[in-house]
Amino acid sequence: MTDHFALQRQRRAINGWLLLAPSLVMLSVFALYPSVATVITSLWSRGTRRSPSEFIGLENYRYMFDDPGFWLVVKNNLFYAGVTIPISIGLALAMALWANSKLPARGFVRTAYFTPTVLPMIAAANLWLFFYTPSFGILNQIGAFFGADPVNWLGQPSTALWAICVVTIWKEAGFFMIFYLAALQTIPPDLKEAADIEGASRWTYTRRIVLPLLMPTTLFILVNALINSVKLIDHLFILTKGGPSDSSKLILYYIWEHAFAYFDRPTAAAMTAMVLAVLGVLAALQFIVFDKRAHYR
């Protein structure tokens, strides 16, 4: 009898690994191996036809840390995250509360908020180009109406990154709204009734009951937003290409530039390794926080 069980367990194990095999192969080839290779590449010098690449330890990292360009894009990316995350989460919350309440034209409102989410970033950038263009952009026409001087939004360092942020917020807020909407619909209606009986105002109800209940959702969205602040750079290719004078350049764009425009793979690898480390910390944090909530059952 024990033999039978042992055999069955063995069969199950074989079945399990066979089912996993295709995914594990793909993940190894396109996630695991490249991650390891990134670290290895970052420890070797950039080979040229005359001098083959050689092991140089942390030299590439030193070069990276000495590069003011690197610190500029780090600063830009922190700014990008610091602006887009709170604003898009705040807007998403407002949108969800509105889209969930009994306002007139609710269907239209919901659709309007969500529509940017289904558009490609490239298309979004093209749409916004129309707003930003210096001579006839819509923003400047509105400004001129009020007597303001035209501003070259994408062409000056003080506004270019802001312009990039606005497009990201526009794209993200409606997406995050969906998660808040889902959470709002799980709040039991008796809470609202109880609050009404106690004579609590709608504002008190929102602040004391709804917002605390939305905390886990906010956390989930926050993690997504942090990842997006690394990932969402497509519009740079259309709007600014990182300029003027690198004022709107973000890390991933900088990596792309190093690898595919300057063909400096080791430096790009060193920067990638830094990004991976940051994302790894983020992942660890999320697992710790979410494990406490037993989210994965």
Add this chain to the structure above:
Amino acid sequence: MSRKIEAAMAIALAILWISPLLFAFWAAFHNVSDAVNFRLAAPLTLDNFRTAWDGAPWLRYFLNTFLLVTLILIGQFTLCTLAGFAFAQVDFKGRDTVFVLVLLQLFILPEVLIVENYRVAASLGLIDTLMGIGAPYMASAFGIFLMRQTFKSVPKDLDEAARIEGCTTLGVLWRVYVPAARPTYLAYALVSISTHWNNFLWPLIVTNSDTTRPLTVGLSLFGAPENGVDISIISAATIMMIAPLLIGFLIFQRQFVQAFLTAGVK
């Protein structure tokens, strides 16, 4: 009173939110000088669309995007179904450790690994092929997680009944679990299609000819300043490109939103 103010704000924000789309739509149907000067009474024209259409092999781009999205979807469905099933219903040693490793990929994005992924794709001979664009996304941790959660909620009795009837493991998966997960597949398909229809950076890197370029890459090349096209023509090209997805979204809006909800909540 405050309700009315709130309603006004909500609607104002909604109008603000779709205004870029509306302006582009309006500009696409007017010649450029009318568009930039906001001559509301200016005549409509289809010239922008004609110029845009002749300016790039759009049909090819559409076909590429369509094939790419289909290829990725088939790959994801196959791989994630098998892996999700293993993680949910097959009990074996080491399973949970591997699962955590797989979840790590939620953070190690294919976008971040562009440098080394390019080398991998090159050594496999996948540069400038649809397979090269799609392969890094097929074993998606997100998809595996989603399918695992769905399969976990399938009642065990169905599984056992099928086994008593003589179904093999794959038979059970195909006859019991896959049909039970139909709503999740629909949700996943919508999320996957809209993600990869819109993807840009990796396709930009991997492709170098019009025979594989998807729409996003084509559009970015078409609108490049060197190309000297005006804003009305760019608008027309953009509208053309987003039209299929946008129309699909407006028709299946409920399912779309539901899909993102299912995918996000899981």
